[in-house]
Amino acid sequence: MAEGKKVKLALYWAATCGGCDVATLDIEERILDLAAIADIVLWPVAMDFKYEDVETLEDGSVDICLFNGAVRLGEHEELAKLLRQKCKVMVAFGSCACFGGIPGLANVANREQIFNIAYKETVSTENPEGVTPQTELEVDGKKLTLPVFFDEVFALDRVVDVDYYVPGCPPAVERINDLVDIVAKYAETGELPPKGAVIASEKALCEECPRKREEKRIKEIRRPQDFLPDTEKCLLEQGLICLGPATRGGCGARCINANMPCRGCYGPTAAVRDHGASVLSAIASVLGLEEETELTEEQLTAITDQIKDPLGTFYRFTLPVALLNKVVQKKEVE
Amino acid sequence: MSFEPKIIGFACNWCTYAGADLAGTSRLKYPPNIRLIRVMCTGRIDPEFILAAFARGADGVFVGGCHPGDCHYMSGNYKAKRRIELLRKMLAQLGISPERLRMEFISAAEGAKFAQVIREFTEKLKELGPSPLKAEE
Ligand code: SF4
Numbered sequence: 139m140a141e142g143k144k145v146k147l148a149l150y151w152a153a154t155c156g157g158c159d160v161a162t163l164d165i166e167e168r169i170l171d172l173a174a175i176a177d178i179v180l181w182p183v184a185m186d187f188k189y190e191d192v193e194t195l196e197d198g199s200v201d202i203c204l205f206n207g208a209v210r211l212g213e214h215e216e217l218a219k220l221l222r223q224k225c226k227v228m229v230a231f232g233s234c235a236c237f238g239g240i241p242g243l244a245n246v247a248n249r250e251q252i253f254n255i256a257y258k259e260t261v262s263t264e265n266p267e268g269v270t271p272q273t274e275l276e277v278d279g280k281k282l283t284l285p286v287f288f289d290e291v292f293a294l295d296r297v298v299d300v301d302y303y304v305p306g307c308p309p310a311v312e313r314i315n316d317l318v319d320i321v322a323k324y325a326e327t328g329e330l331p332p333k334g335a336v337i338a339s340e341k342a343l344c345e346e347c348p349r350k351r352e353e354k355r356i357k358e359i360r361r362p363q364d365f366l367p368d369t370e371k372c373l374l375e376q377g378l379i380c381l382g383p384a385t386r387g388g389c390g391a392r393c394i395n396a397n398m399p400c401r402g403c404y405g406p407t408a409a410v411r412d413h414g415a416s417v418l419s420a421i422a423s424v425l426g427l428e429e430e431t432e433l434t435e436e437q438l439t440a441i442t443d444q445i446k447d448p449l450g451t452f453y454r455f456t457l458p459v460a461l462l463n464k465v466v467q468k469k470e471v472e
Numbered sequence: 473m474s475f476e477p478k479i480i481g482f483a484c485n486w487c488t489y490a491g492a493d494l495a496g497t498s499r500l501k502y503p504p505n506i507r508l509i510r511v512m513c514t515g516r517i518d519p520e521f522i523l524a525a526f527a528r529g530a531d532g533v534f535v536g537g538c539h540p541g542d543c544h545y546m547s548g549n550y551k552a553k554r555r556i557e558l559l560r561k562m563l564a565q566l567g568i569s570p571e572r573l574r575m576e577f578i579s580a581a582e583g584a585k586f587a588q589v590i591r592e593f594t595e596k597l598k599e600l601g602p603s604p605l606k607a608e609e
């Protein structure tokens with residue numbers, strides 16, 4: 139683009155809760171800065187564009203796409219590819235686009251299992267013919283289509299090339315402001331950060347957490363609803379599963395400041411490939427170590443058994459990008 | 473042809489690796505299905521290594537470490553034990569039999585135990601059949 143010209147921006151939502159779009163509006167008056175430097179060509183949550191409006195644009199004519207949400211449906215993949223073609227810079231915006239996010243937890247089941255529960259088995263469902271969504275149907279000689287529902291959920295970079303990542307569920311306002319600064323700098327000078335940059339901290343969340351740590355071990359895992367945690371002390375050391383030691387910083391420890399443990403929405407730290415594995419490692423290291431030699435096998439199992447759902451807890455936001463990223467088709471165990 | 477499972481083994485330098493060595497020098501027979509990787513302590517085994525082994529087609533993963541109280545780095549074996557407990561639960565959640573991941577404490581003097589454990593584990597994996605992850609490709 140020619141420097142000093144307005145930036146062309148596309149915002150899209152795929153498998154999303156809408157929170158990422160709301161977060162974008164949360165930057166308040168800076169949204170006006172954005173409006174001053176950018177022309178928006180697509181933003182389904184806020185403006186009335188049609189997909190055809192995007193299709194007719196010239197390839198590479200849009201500067202930046204902020205893509206939020208995971209890829210669950212054929213429609214999401216199609217739009218990701220279309221936007222990749224039209225946009226110079228593709229940004230995975232929010233944990234769902236970066237790692238699959240909460241919708242990615244659906245990878246503990248496949249399409250058939252999901253359809254069975256959603257369309258057949260829930261008590262409130264009445265579906266005697268067992269109808270499930272089809273991608274094509276003929277009605278009066280006309281063909282109706284629905285996007286395909288994939289067997290698994292994908293992160294954005296599994297279907298298109300991604301230039302930047304803005305993690306967070308949703309991204310913290312400060313980091314969205316950083317992104318606006320990047321866009322502004324680009325508009326002014328044409329300069330961009332190195333490809334693959336993650337708009338967050340390079341360090342673990344614990345590094346930016348204000349809580350006091352005493353290197354204590356925990357024997358009992360507690361849940362936030364069961365007690366009121368001390369507001370000064372490390373939450374993990376109070377027995378809450380806090381993913382801070384293995385999660386990328388950058389959010390400003392916002393959950394911790396609300397006296398809630400980190401659930402890991404910023405994903406793994408810079409050096410780590412598999413978030414769940416590194417969380418598992420960190421949590422296992424602090425579980426009931428002090429009187430270890432006196433612990434029997436049964437006691438050990440009793441301690442680890444307190445974590446009821448390790449997969450959902452350790453991969454809450456990153457299952458689709460994990461080394462083992464979905465349930466196997468032919469289960470050996472239920 | 474009968475199915476020959478591929479096993480990736482992580483063995484602590486101070487105990488199980490030496491135990492495996494002893495099994496070898498004592499000419500104890502055990503199946504050739506295991507590829508042993510030496511680590512300085514089971515505490516060094518990042519859960520990611522184990523997941524990567526499964527992701528790349530291992531039918532089983534074995535971890536061998538020092539007996540309780542004997543770890544050269546105090547608590548590496550306890551940490552490993554808990555990590556493996558949790559990993560086994562996670563494997564089950566993904567539909568993979570937790571029996572494909574096994575940890576044992578085997579000292580440098582226990583060559584016979586090493587051979588026995590590998591025999592048992594290989595038999596178990598033959599019973600289970602190829603890793604369900606292989607069928608996915
Ligand atoms: S990252 Fe969080 S806020 Fe954003 S769409 Fe996904 S679930 Fe919603």
Ligand code: SF4
Nearest residue numbers: 344347372373380382
């Ligand atoms: S574990 Fe959680 S509460 Fe403790 S220091 Fe780290 S981020 Fe803070």
Ligand code: SF4
Nearest residue numbers: 389393400401402403
């Ligand atoms: S504290 Fe953890 S879960 Fe909360 S916003 Fe930060 S990274 Fe996300």
Ligand code: FES
Nearest residue numbers: 484513543544548
């Ligand atoms: S030194 Fe052998 S398990 Fe730690």
